[in-house]
Amino acid sequence: MTNKVYFIGAGPGDVDLITVKGRNILSGADVVIYAGSLVSREHMKYCKDNVEIYNSASMTLKEVIETIDKYYRKGKKIVRLHTGDPTIYGAIKEQMDELNKLDIPYEVIPGVSSFTAAAAAIKSEFTLPNVSQSVILTRIGGRTSVPENENLEKLASIGCSMALFLSVSMIDKVVEKLKKGYGRNVPVAVIQKATWQDEKCVIGTLDDIAEKVKNEDITKTAQILVGDFISCRYDNSLLYNENFTHMYRKGKNEDSGN
Known part of the structure; x- marks a missing residue:
């Protein structure tokens, strides 16, 4: 070194x-x-x-x-x-x-981020086919402001998976903005101290997550994950589909050349 x-x-x-x-x-x-x-x-x-x-x-x-x-x-x-x-x-x-x-x-x-650790804690995948192929990492404005074009309501209107840092202490404000942005009730998970021994996971929707978070007394060191990826129907990936070919594997019905 x-x-x-x-x-x-x-x-x-x-x-x-x-x-x-x-x-x-x-x-x-x-x-x-x-x-x-x-x-x-x-x-x-x-x-x-x-x-x-x-x-x-x-x-x-x-x-x-x-x-x-x-x-x-x-x-x-x-x-x-x-x-x-x-x-x-x-x-x-x-x-x-x-x-x-x-x-x-x-x-x-580089290191393992808390947003990926949080998704692992609830055994979820951010990028599900026909659900979301994008992840937004953001926060709500607090002592550090957020640019107006990154307003949480605007970002939520895109509808993709989201991970919010440094925002759980303002959960009511977060929920208010997310509801306006998504325009519907979507799944939400709050993971406090992901991978620590005292890790705590709370899963709900925009309609009830604020109350659940308060009941668990979660006020800091937590990730807020938002989006249908938490609980939804989805398409299987083509990556392992038996009829999907790529440079490492031929499809089931494709001539093997033997």
């Missing part, structure tokens, strides 16, 4: 859902700055004994960059450990821009 900064996705919660590459780099790091509000401290048991560990939950951007700069100048190997996949709501762009100014090299190691 060369002397540079590694932005690593730690995965959604379960420490074994970090990638093999991510864990190998983490195990050789001299310094780890991890997002302690969302990343399990259990990851630290894979670090070497003399590693320096910082919890960025209490740090500002300036403090994170100053810490990285200090150790980089000392020739240390640095890991910036983010939750899920760092490229989705990871606030890494601002960090990388600051590192560019300091001529500090870095690499991004």
Whole structure:
């Protein structure tokens, strides 16, 4: 591992859902700055004994960059450990821009996102034939605003599968906008802390999901999945259809050439 900064996705919660590459780099790091509000401290048991560990939950951007700069100048190997996949709501762009100014090299190691972990938790597939072939990853506007052309109501009007981050605390507002956008009652699932030991899944529809979420006292660290893919009829994929040919397989009724 060369002397540079590694932005690593730690995965959604379960420490074994970090990638093999991510864990190998983490195990050789001299310094780890991890997002302690969302990343399990259990990851630290894979670090070497003399590693320096910082919890960025209490740090500002300036403090994170100053810490990285200090150790980089000392020739240390640095890991910036983010939750899920760092490229989705990871606030890494601002960090990388600051590192560019300091001529500090870095690499991004992808991770398993909470939206895919949430779908796995309810044993669903986002992209079902004749149901939806697109997935929208979004959030409702809060302290961080959302561009007007990405208003939740407008996005919902497309009718495809959706995964909402950072929105469960405003579930009533979410439901109101989704109802206007979809124009009908559709299935909804809310998964809190997907893949953690205290994972919680609530499944309903736009008509009852808000009440169910409140009854379960889910107010943070949850994914909201929306769309017919959660519960619907669908067509089987052509990929494994016996009459569908491709470069690796001939159809059942096709001449085998023997």
